[in-house]
Amino acid sequence: MSQALQLAEKGLYSTSPNPRVGCVIVRDGSAIGSGWHERAGQAHAEINALNAAGAAARGATIYLTLEPCSHHGRTPPCAEALIKAGVAKVVMAMQDPNPLVAGGGCTLLKQAGIEVQTGLLEAEARALNIGFITRVTHKRPWVRMKIAASLDGKTALNNGTSYWITAEPARRDGHRWRARSCAVLTGIGTVLADDPQLTVHQVETSRQPLRVVVDSRLEIPVDARMLRGEGELIFTATASEGKIMALSDAGAHTIVLPDENGKVDLVRMMRTLADYEINEVLVEAGARLNGALIRAGLVDELVIYLAPCLIGDAAQSMLNLPELTDLAGKRALKIEDLRMVGADIRIVARLG
DSSP states (O other): OHHHHHHHHTTTTTOTTSOOOEEEEEETTEEEEEEEOOSTTSOOHHHHHHHHHGGGGTTOEEEESSOOOOSOSSSOOHHHHHHHHTOSEEEESOOOOSTTTTTHHHHHHHHTTOEEEEOTTHHHHHHHTHHHHHHHHHSSOEEEEEEEEETTSEEEOTTSOOTTSSOHHHHHHHHHHHHHOSEEEEEHHHHHHHOOOOOOOSSOOSSOOEEEEEOTTOOOOTTOGGGSSSSOEEEESOOOHHHHHHHHHTTOEEEEOBOTTSSBOHHHHHHHHHHTTOOEEEEOOOHHHHHHHHHTTOOOEEEEEEESOOOOTTSEESOOOOOOSSGGGOOOEEEEEEEEETTEEEEEEEEO
């Protein structure tokens, strides 16, 4: 199963909106075939492994990181392929939470007389597909917020200068988080101040994440660098037909989602991103949008890079959160990982 998980991880940057899945076929203690799901619309991990094993798969044991599909989607049901191949046993890390499957694959296998076992290295399998699981069960993406800051928690000077607080290894590591994400989300303040591209360009990837901007007053320039892709999304509270048409001509799609305060409704925005089959969102924004997302309870994970330097109290902060008058109101975090990345400290923490 560990080998199957390593194979699944090969699809880290390419399988969305599908889950990352790996498969190993074992007979008489030796692996006779293996495969992973490489891209949506292409063969699933089980099919690639069965093709590698050929006729030797009959009577073999399958180690699979996710329950085989039992429905017709972009490809035929993998559970039926395993039955046809005559495998004797299927060991899977976890059942598929997708309502289209949700135990259906296990049922088909058991009805065919195949022994089924679940739960082996389940925690590792769930971590690999945390975005897919969140989308199909909670109807919103997994939201990961990336912040680069000084040791005193500042992200830029008061005049906006931020290049570069962290060193090259940390910035390259940040691009790995971009590459695994389905979308990168930022705010209009960042667009106007930095005109970022928000593309992956320091690690090798076969696709670029969708670029998304929160822009309540629809201030984004039509020639913004982040709009030079195709199909970028702009969420706004302003129904300006002329500007929306101009942005459409530039290749961007504008979605009007106002809340009662004339801002973008962030909860509805996340649900909309789930409708677009976005599994993981990486937030790379300023203090205001960062704070708004956390206040709305929409952030699942923080990835914070702390540089060994001090910038001073007047500099810009990481998060715009309301003042507390009682420490009982502090937001608890669970540290998932803490390590050095070059000269910088990387903290991965979950919000409760």
